[in-house]
Amino acid sequence: MGNESDDEVLTLSADTFTALSQFYQEQDEREKMWSGEKVDVSEEVKEDWQLSQFWYSKQSAEAMAQMALNAIKEGGKIACVSAPTLYRAIKSINKDAIATVFEFDKRFAMYGEDFIFYDYKSPLSVPKVCREGFDLVFADPPFLSEECLTKTAVTMKYISKEPKKLVLCS
Numbered sequence: 001m002g003n004e005s006d007d008e009v010l011t012l013s014a015d016t017f018t019a020l021s022q023f024y025q026e027q028d029e030r031e032k033m034w035s036g037e038k039v040d041v042s043e044e045v046k047e048d049w050q051l052s053q054f055w056y057s058k059q060s061a062e063a064m065a066q067m068a069l070n071a072i073k074e075g076g077k078i079a080c081v082s083a084p085t086l087y088r089a090i091k092s093i094n095k096d097a098i099a100t101v102f103e104f105d106k107r108f109a110m111y112g113e114d115f116i117f118y119d120y121k122s123p124l125s126v127p128k129v130c131r132e133g134f135d136l137v138f139a140d141p142p143f144l145s146e147e148c149l150t151k152t153a154v155t156m157k158y159i160s161k162e163p164k165k166l167v168l169c170s
């Protein structure tokens with residue numbers, strides 16, 4: 001036996017339908033952008049507070065990027081550990097700079113070979129080729145807990161060359 005309310009057709013208001021359509025369109029665009037092909041760093045990725053992501057202001061990112069670039073010799077390599085905003089600023093200043101972003105958020109796979117998946121809970125689970133491979137290691141851990149800071153420091157030490165140039169931002 002059917003209930004009359006079961007036979008009702010549900011409809012969305014025009015505003016709700018428009019918002020839902022826009023959401024799906026943006027989602028499709030993001031999926032295309034993050035298909036794994038390297039993209040232009042000018043593509044903005046929104047903060048995800050669930051991942052404890054808080055981007056630097058443009059002015060701060062550019063200042064830190066310039067300091068990082070000034071700290072290395074030409075051809076030097078910069079690791080941006082949990083710092084995708086810094087990576088983006090470095091590449092915006094100098095598209096030929098050698099920088100790698102170590103990040104948990106797989107949306108940054110859009111940076112192609114410049115992206116390495118990184119989970120601070122497994123500090124040495126990075127490709128072996130990264131060991132002692134970076135002239136400057138800049139890290140901005142997602143959490144200020146002792147565990148996160150300690151494990152991030154292990155990664156920083158593991159991937160940095162001698163003499164170690166390490167920057168920890170919080």
